[in-house]
Amino acid sequence: MRVVPALVAIVFVAGAAIFLLRPRMAQAEMLRVGDVAPDFSADAILGEQTVSAHLSDYRGRPVVLYFYPKDSTPGCTKEACAFRDGYVELQNHGIILFGCSIDSARSHRAFAKKYGLPFPLLLDPEKKIARAYGAENGIPIIGLNRRITYVIGEDGRILKVYQEVDPATHAATIIRELGADKKEAIPAATVTPPPPSMPETGANRPAVPRPGSDSETE
Secondary structure, eight states, X not given: OTHHHHHHHHHHHHHHHHHHHGGGGGOOOOOOTTSBOOOOEEEEEETTEEEEEEGGGGTTSOEEEEEOSOXXXXXXXXXXXXXXXXXXXXXXXXXXXXXXXXXXXXXHHHHHHHHTOOSOEEEOTTOHHHHHTTOTTSBTTTTBOOOEEEEEOTTSBEEEEEOSXXXXXXXXXXXHHTTTTSSOOOOOOOSSOOOTTSOOXXXXXXXXXXXXXXXXXX
């Protein structure tokens, strides 16, 4: 009689494996260096505010567009806080920064407020931006964005693609490779000034999750 439960278990495991692997084949194709960056117009959360973001407005400036799976999860929090901590260097060199996931405005707002994020989080509930940039369905079954970052050059073409991302060090890598860690700076402009109520000092910022506590899919 024990044969039947064993067979059921085997069928269940095999079916789960097929289900898990099948969606990966449907992932959108990522862009390559030299491709024209797809334009987008979307609302974005900046602190407590909702602002409009249009990629075309930043032609002539480098843009860092990073996709991440989900607000407030360990790896995504590490990545966002690392960009937060390096934001002044990016800003001082005229580099525009956007984060993007499929989370709601409420989720983005809570995430930005809790960790004092000074840059816009794009709203992409229908995955239009993610699909255009090949970030859609990065985590199968639940359909979250893959963790990938694009650097868009001043000419509107993809300058760099970061597929293998360490959330804790990714921002520092980009800052170094774009030369934003150098002392010389150029005048910069942001999408809109951060709300006055946003934390600006390290003492006011929630701690980044410790290494080893990240249970999120990297």
